[in-house]
Amino acid sequence: MTYFPAVLLFALFASTVFAITQRNTPRSMIRYGIYCFVLFVGAAIAASWLMFLIAR
Amino acid sequence: MRYSQEGMATTESKNTAGPGAQFQGQQGFVYLPLIAGWLVPGAGHFLLHKWGRGLLLAASIVGMFAVGVALEGQLHTSAHDMLDVLGMVGDLGSGLLYVVARIAGWGADQVQTTTADYGTRFIVVAGLLNVIAAVDAHNLRTGRKS
Numbered sequence: 001m002t003y004f005p006a007v008l009l010f011a012l013f014a015s016t017v018f019a020i021t022q023r024n025t026p027r028s029m030i031r032y033g034i035y036c037f038v039l040f041v042g043a044a045i046a047a048s049w050l051m052f053l054i055a056r
Numbered sequence: 057m058r059y060s061q062e063g064m065a066t067t068e069s070k071n072t073a074g075p076g077a078q079f080q081g082q083q084g085f086v087y088l089p090l091i092a093g094w095l096v097p098g099a100g101h102f103l104l105h106k107w108g109r110g111l112l113l114a115a116s117i118v119g120m121f122a123v124g125v126a127l128e129g130q131l132h133t134s135a136h137d138m139l140d141v142l143g144m145v146g147d148l149g150s151g152l153l154y155v156v157a158r159i160a161g162w163g164a165d166q167v168q169t170t171t172a173d174y175g176t177r178f179i180v181v182a183g184l185l186n187v188i189a190a191v192d193a194h195n196l197r198t199g200r201k202s
Contacts, residue, residue, distance in 0.1 A: 001127060006174050010181070013120040017185040020109050021192040024202050 011040035089197045093190030095151040100193025113189045121153050121182040124163075129175025131163035143176070149183025 019033030093100025098114030101107075131154070132143040147154050157163055167173050195201040 001123075001171065003171075003174075006123070006127070006171070006178075009123055010120070010178065013116040013123075014181065014185065016112055016116040017189060020113055021188050 007041060007044045011037050011044075015040060086197060087194065089193035090190050093193040094149070094186065097151070097153065097186050097189065100190050101196070104193060104196050106193075106196065117150070117182050117186045117189065118153065120178050120185065121150055121157075124175040124178030124182060125157060127175025127178065128164045128169070128172040129177070129179045130165070130167050130172070131157055131179060133158070133165075143180055146180035146183045149185075149187040150179070151186060153186075154183070 015033045015036035018036045019029040023029045023032045089100035089103050091100075092103055096114075097117035098110035098112075101110030101113060130143075132140055132147050135141045135144050150157075163175075163179065164172055167176055192201065
């Protein structure tokens with residue numbers, strides 16, 4: 001498994017647990033889960049580009 | 057003023073008869089969902105008949121643990137220094153998953169590759185997420201959450 005699929009799996013699993021435990025209604029769980037997933041993946045991509053630019 | 061958003065899980069007043077109050081009148085050991093949820097991922101929610109939530113939590117936590125093992129992540133077996141202690145606390149959060157993995161000899165003794173280091177983090181985070189899920193089951197049981 002390469003790094004990016006690992007990031008996607010981590011974000012998926014963690015977002016699912018966060019959504020179920022931090023929200024009450026199914027609709028808000030889905031919205032919060034998507035929000036957390038995007039933040040996880042977006043932060044990983046942003047940090048990757050930052051490290052790439054620093055290393056140059 | 058308390059911060060809250062739409063649908064956010066909040067601590068409700070004890071006098072509020074919300075949906076979460078359905079378990080308040082139940083007899084029995086109030087910490088059973090907490091302990092069951094810690095030992096077996098999702099079991100605390102299953103005890104409270106929250107089948108969908110329990111299934112998703114179990115799939116997520118077991119899935120994350122399984123990916124960690126598949127990446128040859130390390131299961132912390134000793135507590136020689138502070139970082140080992142923290143790692144072991146995280147691993148123990150998985151409950152019986154950790155015990156089964158130790159008995160079966162899953163996971164690596166030492167981290168050899170970069171992906172194995174990721175696997176170690178997956179295993180630790182699976183344990184921490186399981187603790188969050190178990191506390192959520194306890195909150196459902198006590199009526200703090202619906």
